[in-house]
Amino acid sequence: MVSQSVYRTWLKYLQDEVDAAFLYQKLAEATPASRKKESYRMLHDIENRHQAAWLNLLHEHGIKVKKIKPSLKARLMAAISKWTGVEWLSYIMLKEEGNEVKTYLQLYRQATDDNTRSIAIRLAQDSAGHASELNQILGEQAEPWHSTAGTGGMLRNVVYGFNDGLTANFGLVAGVIGAQASAHFILISGLAGLVADALSMGSSGFLAAQSEREVYTHEIEMEAEEIKLMPELEKEELAAIYQAKGMDAAAARALANEVMKHPEKALEEQVHEELGIGEQRITPFREGWVTGLSTAVGAFIPVFPFLLWQGKLAIWLSIVLSMFSHFAVGAARSFFTGRNLWRSGMEMFVVGMGVAGIGYLLGDLIIRLF
Numbered sequence: 017m018v019s020q021s022v023y024r025t026w027l028k029y030l031q032d033e034v035d036a037a038f039l040y041q042k043l044a045e046a047t048p049a050s051r052k053k054e055s056y057r058m059l060h061d062i063e064n065r066h067q068a069a070w071l072n073l074l075h076e077h078g079i080k081v082k083k084i085k086p087s088l089k090a091r092l093m094a095a096i097s098k099w100t101g102v103e104w105l106s107y108i109m110l111k112e113e114g115n116e117v118k119t120y121l122q123l124y125r126q127a128t129d130d131n132t133r134s135i136a137i138r139l140a141q142d143s144a145g146h147a148s149e150l151n152q153i154l155g156e157q158a159e160p161w162h163s164t165a166g167t168g169g170m171l172r173n174v175v176y177g178f179n180d181g182l183t184a185n186f187g188l189v190a191g192v193i194g195a196q197a198s199a200h201f202i203l204i205s206g207l208a209g210l211v212a213d214a215l216s217m218g219s220s221g222f223l224a225a226q227s228e229r230e231v232y233t234h235e236i237e238m239e240a241e242e243i244k245l246m247p248e249l250e251k252e253e254l255a256a257i258y259q260a261k262g263m264d265a266a267a268a269r270a271l272a273n274e275v276m277k278h279p280e281k282a283l284e285e286q287v288h289e290e291l292g293i294g295e296q297r298i299t300p301f302r303e304g305w306v307t308g309l310s311t312a313v314g315a316f317i318p319v320f321p322f323l324l325w326q327g328k329l330a331i332w333l334s335i336v337l338s339m340f341s342h343f344a345v346g347a348a349r350s351f352f353t354g355r356n357l358w359r360s361g362m363e364m365f366v367v368g369m370g371v372a373g374i375g376y377l378l379g380d381l382i383i384r385l386f
Contacts, residue, residue, distance in 0.1 A: 023079065029123075030070040030081070032116065035090035037063035039109060042094045046102045052153050059146055066142065069135050076131070089350060089357040110150040116143040177217055177307040179345045181314030183368060185209045186338045187375035189318045194379025199326040206319035213315050218308020225303035240283050251276045317341050335372070342368030 037060050044056035074081050086094075097105035120140035127133040188209040192202045255265075255272040263271070275281055321333035346364025350357045 025123075026070060026074060027081070029119075030067060030074070031084055031087060032112075033063050033066040033070060034084045035087050036109070036112065036116075037067065038086040038090050039094060039105065042097065043102055043105060043109070046097070055149055055153060059149065062142060062146070066139055069139070073131065073135060087357070089347075092347075092357075106150060106153060110147060113143045113147040113150060116140070117147065173221065173303060173306045174310040175345060175348045177221070177310030178314035179349065179364070180217055181210070181213050181311035182317055182338065182341055182345060183314075183371055184213050185315035186318040186334075186342075186368060187371040189334060189375075190372040191375035191379035193331055194376035194381075195383040196380075199322050199330055202330075203319060203322040206315075206322065210312055210315035210319060214308045214312035217311040218304045221307030222300045222304030225300040229300065247276055314341070314345070338372070339365060339368055 040056050040060035040063055044053055044060060047053040047056060071081060093105060093108060117140050120136045120143060124133050124136035124140060127136055185206060189202060189206045192205045197205070251272045255268040318334045318338045321330040321337065324330075325333065343361040343365045346367075347357045347361035349364070350360035
């Protein structure tokens, strides 16, 4: 017999494999006939075999498991991908595979029986292979279990901008309510906070993207100088990279020699292989306006009721709408963090309640003191 904690852990792993198989199936269905489609189908089939491995382990320990369906989180991700496109879901799956590598390696280190250790190391290897396959599909280089490469693109900016605007302006509105201000003053304060927060977040998004692009440009310029001034050293680096990918030493050196005969090709290869920089998708203007607009939308939620109603009705509607939105944005963040949907949603719900409570108490204190 296994302990309840081990049982719950195994069921979680099984649920993760069910969700992964479901999402790879959705990716395959949404992708036109191509190598990508076949890759998604292959990954779906492997995830089904992972399910069988966990079911067998559970059965060996006398645990009967009913048929497990895809989780609400997986079904929501599939639904969202219909309007965001499959690339977003592919990036999320890449991050999930990276998380699985780390999780299964940890399970391997902690497991006490050989069967569990065998399953863990095999699934860790499979997940690493899945991540490599997705890397090829998406044109990424970095191993997702070692890096925090961006996932989600525009949708991620929308979620985090929305979250910031909602939380900050809800706290502001709650503070003004605590100060017993009129509905008109609450509305003016909320709209002013909306504009200020949207401009602040939008400019921050623009500057962050601009800085990142400048770093990429600087790295590429430095690499070009190194190829020009230290070609032998760069040749050795390329050969080492090729060897790390499985080529024998002689073939790696021969390929490196051939690449270095063409400086532009050598720079492209070094940027691609050594720096791990793929095609730059960073557009500062887009990052700025997407972040700013989503912040404004989030900040508008606690203000909206005061446009149509007054008194306690407007206050309670603002609280209810804001708290529901906090839970929803917390749940949406779980798509990027890999955390449990309900736990992430409740965490943001509590944060929103805390911010509003502190804002209200400060507003009340200020009106009493002054």
